[in-house]
Every structure is written in C-alpha cells, then in structure tokens.
Amino acid sequence: MAASGSTVAVSVAGRLQRCSTKGSEQWARITALANREGVLNLGQGRPDGGGSQRARDALLDVLQHSSAEDLGNANQYSPVIGLPRLRQAVGRWTAVAQHLEYNPESEICITTSGTEALYCATQALINPGDHVIIFQPFFPWYLPHLQLAEANVEVLTLEPPDFALPLDRLKAAMTPDTKAIVINTPHNPTGRALTEAEGATVAQLCRDNDCLLITDEVYAHLLTERPHISLAALPGMRERTLVVGSASKLLALTGWRVAWVLGPAAMVKAIGGMHAYTTYAAPTPLQLAVAAAIESACDDQTDLKTEAALYDANYQALRAALERALKVQVHPRDGGYFLVAQIPDAARGVGFDYAVWLADHVGLACVPMGVFYGPTPPASAERLFRFTICKSAAYIQSAVAKLDAFAAQA
Structure with missing residues (x-):
C-alpha cells in the first residue's frame, strides 16, 4: 500500500509530449501579469462590454x-x-x-x-x-x-x-x-x-x-x-x-x-x-x-459596424500613444481585435522581460509575440508584442493616460 501523501509516477502520453507546451506555459505567465493590481489588461482578447x-x-x-x-x-x-x-x-x-x-x-x-x-x-x-x-x-x-x-x-x-x-x-x-x-x-x-x-x-x-x-x-x-x-x-x-x-x-x-x-x-x-x-x-x-x-x-448590422468602427478608433488612439510614449513601431492593421507593436533595439529587454517591464513601469499588460510562433521563431519575434483593442473607448483612454503619464516622467 502506498504511503499517505506519496505521489504516483505518471507517464504522459507521447502524443502530448510531441506538442509544443510553450503556449500554455506562457499564457499562464501573461495572465498573472494582467491580473496584477493596477495593471490594465491589453494582452488577452477579452471585450470589456457585456457582449451582444x-x-x-x-x-x-x-x-x-x-x-x-x-x-x-x-x-x-x-x-x-x-x-x-x-x-x-x-x-x-x-x-x-x-x-x-x-x-x-x-x-x-x-x-x-x-x-x-x-x-x-x-x-x-x-x-x-x-x-x-x-x-x-x-x-x-x-x-x-x-x-x-x-x-x-x-x-x-x-x-x-x-x-x-x-x-x-x-x-x-x-x-x-x-x-x-x-x-x-x-x-x-x-x-x-x-x-x-x-x-x-x-x-x-x-x-x-x-x-x-x-x-x-x-x-x-x-x-x-x-x-x-x-x-x-x-x-x-x-x-x-x-x-x-x-x-x-x-x-x-x-x-x-x-x-x-x-x-x-x-x-x-x-x-x-x-x-x-x-x-x-x-x-x-x-x-x-x-x-x-x-x-x-x-x-440589421448596425451594432457590428459600430463595433468595427470602435476598434478602428481604438487602434488609432493606442497606436499614437504607444509610438509617442515608447517609441515603438505599430504595424498596419485591417481588422480584428489586436495591433502589433515592434519595440526599438534600445528597448528594455525583449520577449517576456519587456512585458514584465511594461507592467511594472507603465501599468499595461501585453503579449510577447513569441507565443504565436513555432519552435524556431525568427529573431524579429522577440521585439514584437500584441496589444488588444477590443475594449471600450474609455478603457483604451485609460491605457493612453498611463502611457502619457510614463512619457511625462521619462
């Protein structure tokens, strides 16, 4: 009989071992960053309204x-x-x-x-x-x-x-x-x-x-x-x-x-x-x-068109603030929930280190783009970050205010 509190060795199925676990591990770290007190979650694609x-x-x-x-x-x-x-x-x-x-x-x-x-x-x-x-x-x-x-x-x-x-x-x-x-x-x-x-x-x-x-x-x-x-x-x-x-x-x-x-x-x-x-x-x-x-x-597609227009406006507002405060390059976007920003070479770290710095010093959570690549990402991936724009205008303006406050102190 196994002693109380002992553990049983578990052999994980080979098919799961063959899968990349990078995504689930990094998402857990990203979620922890986003849940910090005083940090706005611009990482995950979660609209802040009630939905339809x-x-x-x-x-x-x-x-x-x-x-x-x-x-x-x-x-x-x-x-x-x-x-x-x-x-x-x-x-x-x-x-x-x-x-x-x-x-x-x-x-x-x-x-x-x-x-x-x-x-x-x-x-x-x-x-x-x-x-x-x-x-x-x-x-x-x-x-x-x-x-x-x-x-x-x-x-x-x-x-x-x-x-x-x-x-x-x-x-x-x-x-x-x-x-x-x-x-x-x-x-x-x-x-x-x-x-x-x-x-x-x-x-x-x-x-x-x-x-x-x-x-x-x-x-x-x-x-x-x-x-x-x-x-x-x-x-x-x-x-x-x-x-x-x-x-x-x-x-x-x-x-x-x-x-x-x-x-x-x-x-x-x-x-x-x-x-x-x-x-x-x-x-x-x-x-x-x-x-x-x-x-x-x-x-009647009025609500859908209003949503699309809101996200376009959010993109423009957040793009301007990110470029102004962090000197990043925000890449063009046609639609969807997100924008992608590329940090300069002189930025404070790359990948998850930069995401931690952003949460600590600006109060924003984003997603390092390495999670969206396979086992051999290009070097450029470390300087790419995803920000969500599927938020209310007020939420995005709160993010803009944090960026402007950081820029004023820099």
Missing part, C-alpha cells in the same frame, strides 16, 4: 419565460451537429455577409468554440504524416492540434511590417502530397486581411495540388476598409474549403464557446463525428440565444 445585448436578452427569455416543455428541451442535449434554428441562422448569416450558400442540414456543424471546430477538423481529416502548411505568427492552438494529429507540419513565416503571405515560399512548399493549408483572415495576432491577389494564388495552388483549405474567419465582420475575402467563394474552392466562425467574435461572447464550421457535406459529416466524441454538443440554451442574435444581425 440581443443574445443576452434571448438567453434570459429562454430560461425565464419558456413553457415547461420548451424549457425542458432548452436545458437538455441538442442534436450533435447543433440546433436546426442555429444552423439555419448561421447559413443565412453566411449568405448575407460572405455571399456563400450552405445547406443547414448537411453542411453546417455547431461546435463548442472555434478552437474545438479547428481541433475536430484536424482530427477528422488529417492522417499521420500528412503534409500541412501553416503560417507564423499563428493562433497558438493550430500547431498543437496538428501535432496531435501527427501531421508533417511546415511553418512559413509572415514578415513585418505588412505580414503579407510569402507566396513564393508557399509555391515552393506545395507538393502533390500537401493535404491542407490553414489560413486565418483577418489574422490573429497581426490584424492583416488577405488580399484578392493572395487569395487567388492560394486558391490556384489548392486546385493545382488537390489540396484542402481550412480558413479561420472569426474576425471577418471587423473589416472596415478592405472587403473580406472568403476563399470558399472562389472558383473550385467551395468543395475543398472548411470555414470556421464563432459567436465569441461575431457577438463578443468569448465565454459562451459556441461556434460553427461550414463546408462540403462529406467533410462536415466527418467533423460532426469527431465533435460527438469530443464534446458531443454545444450548450443548448446558448445555441438558442446565439441563433436569436444572428437572426437579428442578418436584418
């Missing part, structure tokens, strides 16, 4: 005013692929916003977050050894998902200041054995959106090499100057493209964890099967509330 009022009102209505039968249904499992009402709402929204038609019965699956949608897509469609191309910096879960699928991952680098797709390197990387490319537009963390020329080239490469495309388009509604390019709408692409969207970003409800994946019926069926073995179904009452909010957005 329509969705919140609809949730209260479901829980407080439903008949006994309806309430019973709302509080139990939904179909694995999601409530028909939400799938229909997502299909209608995609037609309105992105001019793409999907059959809610067979080409849309509701998932428990965009992260789960991406995980299920890789687990359902990627075999060990499949060649998959991603671009760094990237959403930190892309690489671990593919590592868990035992893919042969090739990472191409987007270079500052414009973070354009490296089309020549992409062409050189493509082979007849390439199974998939993962594209995020507008891009997290840089905020850059795909151009028409880039989209056309990616589409041609996919067609020429019979390659799948996974597109993470959760920030598509936050573009104001450049039109959103959904690659599934290009000739010959709908049948080979998966599109991921989420209520986290569309409705600013990051804690609700409701999202969707759209694509050809055979692929969506496979993803639905993986989803069943992962979380089974997204929360039913939240699906109902999200459906109500998306239905409203299909008819």
Whole structure:
C-alpha cells in the first residue's frame, strides 16, 4: 500500500509530449501579469462590454419565460451537429455577409468554440504524416492540434511590417502530397486581411495540388476598409474549403464557446463525428440565444459596424500613444481585435522581460509575440508584442493616460 501523501509516477502520453507546451506555459505567465493590481489588461482578447445585448436578452427569455416543455428541451442535449434554428441562422448569416450558400442540414456543424471546430477538423481529416502548411505568427492552438494529429507540419513565416503571405515560399512548399493549408483572415495576432491577389494564388495552388483549405474567419465582420475575402467563394474552392466562425467574435461572447464550421457535406459529416466524441454538443440554451442574435444581425448590422468602427478608433488612439510614449513601431492593421507593436533595439529587454517591464513601469499588460510562433521563431519575434483593442473607448483612454503619464516622467 502506498504511503499517505506519496505521489504516483505518471507517464504522459507521447502524443502530448510531441506538442509544443510553450503556449500554455506562457499564457499562464501573461495572465498573472494582467491580473496584477493596477495593471490594465491589453494582452488577452477579452471585450470589456457585456457582449451582444440581443443574445443576452434571448438567453434570459429562454430560461425565464419558456413553457415547461420548451424549457425542458432548452436545458437538455441538442442534436450533435447543433440546433436546426442555429444552423439555419448561421447559413443565412453566411449568405448575407460572405455571399456563400450552405445547406443547414448537411453542411453546417455547431461546435463548442472555434478552437474545438479547428481541433475536430484536424482530427477528422488529417492522417499521420500528412503534409500541412501553416503560417507564423499563428493562433497558438493550430500547431498543437496538428501535432496531435501527427501531421508533417511546415511553418512559413509572415514578415513585418505588412505580414503579407510569402507566396513564393508557399509555391515552393506545395507538393502533390500537401493535404491542407490553414489560413486565418483577418489574422490573429497581426490584424492583416488577405488580399484578392493572395487569395487567388492560394486558391490556384489548392486546385493545382488537390489540396484542402481550412480558413479561420472569426474576425471577418471587423473589416472596415478592405472587403473580406472568403476563399470558399472562389472558383473550385467551395468543395475543398472548411470555414470556421464563432459567436465569441461575431457577438463578443468569448465565454459562451459556441461556434460553427461550414463546408462540403462529406467533410462536415466527418467533423460532426469527431465533435460527438469530443464534446458531443454545444450548450443548448446558448445555441438558442446565439441563433436569436444572428437572426437579428442578418436584418440589421448596425451594432457590428459600430463595433468595427470602435476598434478602428481604438487602434488609432493606442497606436499614437504607444509610438509617442515608447517609441515603438505599430504595424498596419485591417481588422480584428489586436495591433502589433515592434519595440526599438534600445528597448528594455525583449520577449517576456519587456512585458514584465511594461507592467511594472507603465501599468499595461501585453503579449510577447513569441507565443504565436513555432519552435524556431525568427529573431524579429522577440521585439514584437500584441496589444488588444477590443475594449471600450474609455478603457483604451485609460491605457493612453498611463502611457502619457510614463512619457511625462521619462
């Protein structure tokens, strides 16, 4: 019998050991910085408002005013692929916003977050050894998902200041054995959106090499100057493209964890099967509330346009203050929740050391960009930092005031 208080040796599964753990470890440190007293959290993509009022009102209505039968249904499992009402709402929204038609019965699956949608897509469609191309910096879960699928991952680098797709390197990387490319537009963390020329080239490469495309388009509604390019709408692409969207970003409800994946019926069926073995179904009452909010957005996009305009204004205000106080270079942005700043060579440390200095001396938390790169980041990554702009104007002005106060004392 083991002695009280003794520990049991645990052998961690090899598939997890193969994954990069850098992201989870650094996020824990970043969160600790952001939680310091007197520090404003400009690191994590957490809107400081309540999220969609329509969705919140609809949730209260479901829980407080439903008949006994309806309430019973709302509080139990939904179909694995999601409530028909939400799938229909997502299909209608995609037609309105992105001019793409999907059959809610067979080409849309509701998932428990965009992260789960991406995980299920890789687990359902990627075999060990499949060649998959991603671009760094990237959403930190892309690489671990593919590592868990035992893919042969090739990472191409987007270079500052414009973070354009490296089309020549992409062409050189493509082979007849390439199974998939993962594209995020507008891009997290840089905020850059795909151009028409880039989209056309990616589409041609996919067609020429019979390659799948996974597109993470959760920030598509936050573009104001450049039109959103959904690659599934290009000739010959709908049948080979998966599109991921989420209520986290569309409705600013990051804690609700409701999202969707759209694509050809055979692929969506496979993803639905993986989803069943992962979380089974997204929360039913939240699906109902999200459906109500998306239905409203299909008819009136005023709130979404107001949000996009707010983030544009926040970008301009924070950009000016960062450049004024810290002498950083803020890179261009097309849309999304974030901006990227590059510190000068003479700055006080690099990477996480600079983030600690910023929290200590200015009272702002940011995210060192190393967390968005693979095992071999370029040297420039150490001087890049992500700041969130998905906040109220008042919150951003508080950050500006901290920067101005620091500059006045420097």
